[in-house]
Amino acid sequence: MNTQPEPANPPLSSVVRPKAPGKIKHYLTLAIILLMIWGSAAQTDSTLKELVQGFPNMLDLLREMFPPKWSYLDNIAEAMLETIRMALIGTTVGAILAVPVALLCAANLIRNRWITYPARFVLNLIRTVPDLLLAALFVAVFGLGPLPGMFALSVFSLGLIAKLTYEALEAIEPGPLEAMTAAGANLVQIIVYAVIPQIRAHFVSFTLYTFEINVRAAAVLGLVGAGGIGHYYEVTLGFFEYDKTCMIIMFTLAVVLIIDYASTKLREKLL
């Protein structure tokens, strides 16, 4: 029953409408996603029941963790410094190596596909190896200590910074490059004059971002013997000294938060 008066405008039906797209695709997508989630849960035997049953254990753990053992700070301060140093050196080495790699990947600078495609393939290959696995490999080669950790972070940083930089490189304005080409500049001159000024701020921002990630990554590299504070996680957890573990976690959290904050502020200023 429609008691409302007819609108003054001509009814919309006077317009020839194209057929509205069906909704079946959306429903099907949703069904597939739900199926995948349910399947993953079933295959890994994860149930809500176990989560609820495990809850008291979690509370026990938390109770043992608090209060944290504040005096333990003296023991781990040096290890934390080592962690930050590893991240700093790893990021720096990675950033320096990333420059030539990113340039080789950029199709707007290197017109030869026989160079850009293999360079990108190698880059993707590097990025598929998780940092922890890289560290484990380098520990096997160079032995325990911070050195393999730094190598691992260098390779990881190279992959990340080069990837971000070459994508930014391909998005730069082509106009200045054209102008330099027209003036008779060679490739190096084009890069120095037309490319670097456009990419510099981005590159520094990517490097800072990678440093943030590396501090977090460096904190767990010790788990595979690659130096830094991660080693102390393993030791304290192994001896069930949860109050010390808690101290390490809180210390790590504080350091990561400070570095993230400083780095984010810096990056805001840059771009």
Added chain:
Amino acid sequence: MIEIRNASKTYANGTKGLNHINLTIGQGEFVAVVGLSGAGKSTLLRSMNRLHDITEGEILIGGKSITAAKGKQLRMIRRDIGMIFQSFNLLKRTSVLRNVLAGRVGYHSTLRTVLGQFPKQDVELAFRALDRVNIAEKAYVRADELSGGQQQRVAIARVLAQEAKIILADEPVASLDPLTTKQVMDDLKRINQESGITTIVNLHFIDLARQYATRIIGLRAGGIVFDGPVSEATDERFAEIYGRPIGKEEMLEEAAV
């Protein structure tokens, strides 16, 4: 002198950009190339310094074939041809002075230019170039902080510092307002007359072409449909170039009102 011999450009998808162009442009001429967008104006200009490659024919710059040139040879020919763009194409986040000095990179070693160690004469040359377009006081300002008209004048100064014998200007005033359009065109004309630099300008507005050029070349579908002095470029001839009567869109004065 520029000699274009039977030049054609066919794009990968089969479109003809240029269709058997034969053209000789003498030293010191001021040529306006007119035509609808898509007629091949930009392609013609860009093939002269080989920002675009032609697929057939040959282009000679001062007797040397740019079509056959490679590497250093090609860069040396390009050094003598300055280019001005519709979107200015200045170096971003870089000072005006460095933008003008960038026109000098073809004259020095890679190392020297990478370090930015230009000789004193070059800096002097750059300042004189900036002075000729009345913008010397902006030398230390970042180029992207200037207005459009100022940026285009910096681009002209860059070409002057380059000591180019030929200036190619691809729609140099298309993104400028009528007043700055006049300033930029006046600068180009003055430099053409004072230094005898061959100047080839792509223009959309026919009244500008008539006012500034000594010779007009009309393009249509990649071919030359008109080539003659301004006095012969009547409205009727323009109507042929454009394939329709001349409208307001082709006149700067009227489009601006």
